[in-house]
Amino acid sequence: MNPIKHTTSKGNGLSSKEDSCKIPTETELQKLVDRLCQHYFNYPFDGTVQWSKRLSRTAGRCDVNFKNGQLLKAKIILSLAYYQNYGLEELENIIKHELAHYHLFRTTGSKHRHNSTAFKNLLTYLGAPRYAKPLTSPDPKANSTCKNKPIYVYVCPTCGHRYPRRRRIKGSCSICDKKYNPKHLLVLV
Numbered sequence: 435m436n437p438i439k440h441t442t443s444k445g446n447g448l449s450s451k452e453d454s455c456k457i458p459t460e461t462e463l464q465k466l467v468d469r470l471c472q473h474y475f476n477y478p479f480d481g482t483v484q485w486s487k488r489l490s491r492t493a494g495r496c497d498v499n500f501k502n503g504q505l506l507k508a509k510i511i512l513s514l515a516y517y518q519n520y521g522l523e524e525l526e527n528i529i530k531h532e533l534a535h536y537h538l539f540r541t542t543g544s545k546h547r548h549n550s551t552a553f554k555n556l557l558t559y560l561g562a563p564r565y566a567k568p569l570t571s572p573d574p575k576a577n578s579t580c581k582n583k584p585i586y587v588y589v590c591p592t593c594g595h596r597y598p599r600r601r602r603i604k605g606s607c608s609i610c611d612k613k614y615n616p617k618h619l620l621v622l623v
């Protein structure tokens with residue numbers, strides 16, 4: 435058995451890639467939606483944003499509650515699976531699509547179909563797709579930034595150094611001992 439090579443955060447770029455593959459929290463999602471809404475429509479997004487693990491046939495959804503032609507509540511639900519397949523850039527396109535629904539609800543007080551002229555014009559303005567990419571045939575290029583995504587994280591019980599790895603490994607911490615040393619055996623967390 436070998437000691438596990440210690441890698442610095444800069445050394446192999448693992449940490450930065452790890453960060454880019456981190457799933458945004460719902461708070462981060464909310465900020466992203468708000469930023470896009472401000473950018474394209476000049477007003478904040480007055481609603482909630484959620485991830486959905488179950489949403490797999492569509493990339494996103496915009497739910498609204500209405501009363502007397504007034505928008506009461508809006509909720510954008512985004513498919514986590516879609517994000518994991520296509521990445522952040524594609525997710526932004528979906529958010530823009532959902533914002534198009536939201537904007538039309540808000541400004542006209544009614545639901546617009548995907549083939550309505552108003553909806554299509556808005557999508558052109560936003561540069562958003564009318565339909566999401568299929569989830570069954572992921573674009574391999576979209577995932578390229580996540581190739582090095584660590585799956586297993588090992589920790590040295592002595593010094594606490596973390597070793598993210600894509601495969602299961604057995605070994606000891608190379609910081610605590612350059613040679614294999616069972617005293618510093620890495621533990622999967």
Ligand SMILES: [Zn+2]
Pocket residue numbers: 531535548
């Ligand atoms: Zn739609």
Ligand SMILES: [Zn+2]
Pocket residue numbers: 590591592593594595607608609610611618
């Ligand atoms: Zn150690």
